[in-house]
Amino acid sequence: MEQRDRILRQEGYTFPGKTYTEVVLEPAYNEAKTQLLKPMMMINKAHLIMLTEQGLMSAKDGEMLGKALRELDMEEIRNSRYSGQVEDLFFQVERELIQAAGDCAGNLHIGRSRNDMCITMFRLALREKVQKTLGSMLFLKEQLLEFSGKHADTLMIGYTHTQQAQPTTLGHYMLAVVDSVSRDVERFRQAYEQCNHSPMGAAAFTTSGFKLNRKRMAELLSFDGVVENSYDAIAGADYIAEVMTTAQITAISLGRFVQDLLLWSMQEFSLLKVADPYVQISSIMPQKRNPVSLEHIRSLLSTCVGNTQTVLTMIHNTPFGDIVDTEDDMQPYAWRSLDLLDQLCRLLGCVIGTAEVNKKVLRERAEASFATITELADTLVRTDVPSFRKAHEITSLVVSEALALGMGAQEITLNLVNKAAEKVIGRSLKLDEEGLRQSLDPNHFVRVRSLPGGPNIDEVRRMITERLERHTGHQGWLKLITEKTENAYRQLDSILAD
Structure with missing residues (x-):
């Protein structure tokens, strides 16, 4: 005691x-x-209008x-x-x-509870933050598309397992990032549509004996519809889990991309030069030019992932009903994750939009590498080697011998190729000097890969045109939903004033 x-x-x-x-x-x-003050006042105004209209x-x-x-x-x-x-x-x-x-x-x-009111406030706050985040994601996508267009023919080596693999173009690489971001936008769009439904009228969780108009409340609050089952309206937390999962996927994907940008900024790569506004110096080393803006983006994207995971963890194994775990204690982590993703997309868009590319080094590196050897194997199949596996074996021997002799790819001779062929298939090849030189040319490598989605410049430009059309569609949808919700706020005051 x-x-x-x-x-x-x-x-x-x-x-x-x-x-x-x-x-x-x-x-x-x-x-x-x-x-939550703005969403709370919006609900108060809408509820008053509905009560008055219903004669309550x-x-x-x-x-x-x-x-x-x-x-x-x-x-x-x-x-x-x-x-x-x-x-x-x-x-x-x-x-x-x-x-x-x-x-x-x-x-x-009358006819409402903090339960349905709070969940509605959370949904209103979340949809506004999703709108803002989407705006920054579309800004980033716009910068990526412009970058892709500028570098549709910028030759570079593509990597697999962190090793030189095949020639491609920087525009082709960036379009892959564009498509990844586009899928993130689509995921957010779908998550937004699930979130944008009204729980109002569910009250504690059993609705009310008063003659409320739930559809009118949804309309006044600019929701697309009502969460029909009143228990689901209070208990369901998948609306926020879906948004958080989407934010998590977006942050993880962008983090992988930023890691490449940081590597490309190293002198050893000499691919990318980050603009001065996004670079910091060393306190002791005068020569340093640190692209720490990219480091901060990478680090903070991980923070964003952590915040989203906190939300998902707090929902996990909670009772399916009204419970604080999914409310006041959890919601701030969702808000912070979206605020952060919004900021990082804007910053990354600025870095991409102002970066410089060392085209000369990229081209020279592609021409000196063995990344074109796949095309030599393909050429042998097109001429007289009976199978790709035999052609692969021949070209593998060619590379091994060239490396042993200290030769670059452009120094490979027809004689060297024929010696390898004799070891594998017991005879020389029909391949001539012109065919050999062409098969080792990275420009040719890219040019002949004109299948849908390939790095051929015409194919890359076709994809860019198509993505720009889709981008315009995303911008139009975001403008529409943003104006719709903004008009709803104004309309509530207008109705009350009348």
Whole structure:
């Protein structure tokens, strides 16, 4: 009992306890007033309109309460500190409305609960952040597409297992990144559509005996529809899990791309030069030009992945119902992950859009490498070698012998190839000098790979044109949904003013 009394003397004898306030209530209040005040007010206005239309609140009370809602000092609330006089932001706003409009403000809670209201606020906040993130992703994609167009014919070596593999073009590589980002955009689009449904009217989880209009609430809040099953409306957390999974995939994919950019920025690669605004110097080494913007992007993308994983972990193995694990404690990690992804996409787009490429070094490296040897094997099959496996064996011997003699790919002779052929198939080849030189030319290698999706310049340009059309479609969709939600905010005030 002595220990209990000692703790209570320190913590207080009534709600809220000092440590409970410090650990839970005050941080939740601060997050809510920053992230949820706008969605909360939107719900309050929409609910008032619906109640009045349904005859559940008199026109006189609706007018008085509408005036109080419109005149509520939002900036004062945002600057307020948690006092402990009320439990959370919801009750703080309700108290101020009652002070402004009288007892009729208490009827604003007819047919609703903090349960359906909170989940709706979370969905409204999430969809706004998804819209913002998508805008930055489309900016990044636009920079990548422009970069691809500039370097559709920029010859380079492609790598597999971190080793020189085959010639390609920088434009071809970048288009692969474009397509990866495009899939991320599509995943966000689908996740957005799942998120953009209204739980309002579910109340605690069983709906209400009042004649509410759930569809009207969804319409006023610019949702695409209603989460029909009222228990699902409160219990379901897959709306946020889907957004977080998509953000996680996006961050992981971009991190892999950024790792390549960092390698390419090394003097040993000499491929990429990051522009001065995104480079820092060494405090001791005067020659250093550190592309740390890319390092920060890579590091913070990992932070983004961590935040999304925190959300998914907090949902895991929780009861399928109203539970704080999926609410106030978890939501900030989702907001931070999307805010961070938004910022990093914008920064990466700026770095890509201003970077310089060393075309000369890339071309010389491609011409000096053995990356074209696959085409020599293909050429042998086209001429007179009975199978690709035999052609592969011949060219493998050619490479081994050339390396032993200290020869580069362009120095390979017809005599060397014929000696290898005699060992494998017992005779010389029909291949002539012109055919040999052509098969070892990286430009030829790229040119003949004109199948759909290949690095041939005409094929790359075709893909760019197609991707630009798709990009325009994504931009149009984002503009449409953004304008729709922004108009909904304005329309609520307009209806209340009338």
